[in-house]
Amino acid sequence: MDEKADLANIHQVVGVDMGINFVATSYDSNSDTTFFNGRPIKHKRAKYKQLRKELQQKQTPSARRKLKQIGQRENRWMQDVNHCISKALVKTYGQDTLFVVEDLTGVRAATEKVRVKGRYQMVSWSFYDLRQKIEYKALKAQAKVIAIDPTYTSQTCPKCEHTEKANRHKKTHTFCCKTCRYTSNDDRIGAMNLQRKGIEYLVEETART
Incomplete structure (x- = not known):
């Protein structure tokens, strides 16, 4: 199917921000x-993580077997969580929707500077798996997904576009524009800015036709 023909049919743009306190946040x-x-x-x-740490300290063959089993169990559980979220998103918006997600392929490298206590959740979080599931389900539903660079999406005001690091308060998970x-x-x-970038993408692609 021709990509430009797909874009011509888009009637809904949805920004999907991925994070820790909220696995996904959508704005339509x-x-x-x-x-x-x-x-x-x-x-x-x-x-x-705590259970894994306790088993690692034992260093016995049975502990190593349990460690492997726990890893597999956690992976299946997280994949199921991502399956439910991606299913809910695609079912809600359906055909001819443009989903705009974050390109988080470099998230592992970006989180190397995170303090050790929080590194496990940050680095091991399955953002990429969630993105893949959204892409797969969107394709089946005749919707489209684009991934964009998420830089500054949580620091830019979606109303006046003023960008400043101080706009965002990470500890309270709030945003307050220093200008407006x-x-x-x-x-x-973040989801609002992704949605806005999706609209800009549509305008640019339509202008090329």
């Missing part, structure tokens, strides 16, 4: 926001 053309809570998942993964004072959740801001 109707200005509606959906949050997929990540805190219970974060806590469960922390328990897996627009305030919201920082993950929602």
Whole structure:
């Protein structure tokens, strides 16, 4: 199917921000926001981490077997979580939707500077798996997915486009523009900016035809 023909049929643009406290946050053309809570998942993964640490300290053959089993169990569980989220997103918006996700292929390198305590959740989080599942389900539903560079998407005001690191307060997960004072959740801001970039992408691609 011709890509330009696909884009000509797009009637909905949805930005999808991926994170820790919210696994995914979507913002659509109707200005509606959906949050997929990540805190219970974060806590469960922390328990897996603690159990893995205890087994590693034992250094016995049975402990190593259990360690492998736990890793496989955690992986299956996380994939199921991503399956449910991607299914919900694609089912909600359906055909002729443009999903705009973050290109997080460099997330592992980017998180090497994260403090050791938080590194496990950051580095091992399956952003790429979630993106793949959204892409696969979107294709089946005759929707489209593009991945863009997420740089500054959580620091840029979606209202006046003022970009400043101080706009975002990571500890409180809030965003407050230093220029126009627009305030919201920082993950929602990321999704809003991704949605805006999706609209810009459509305009640019349409202009080329």
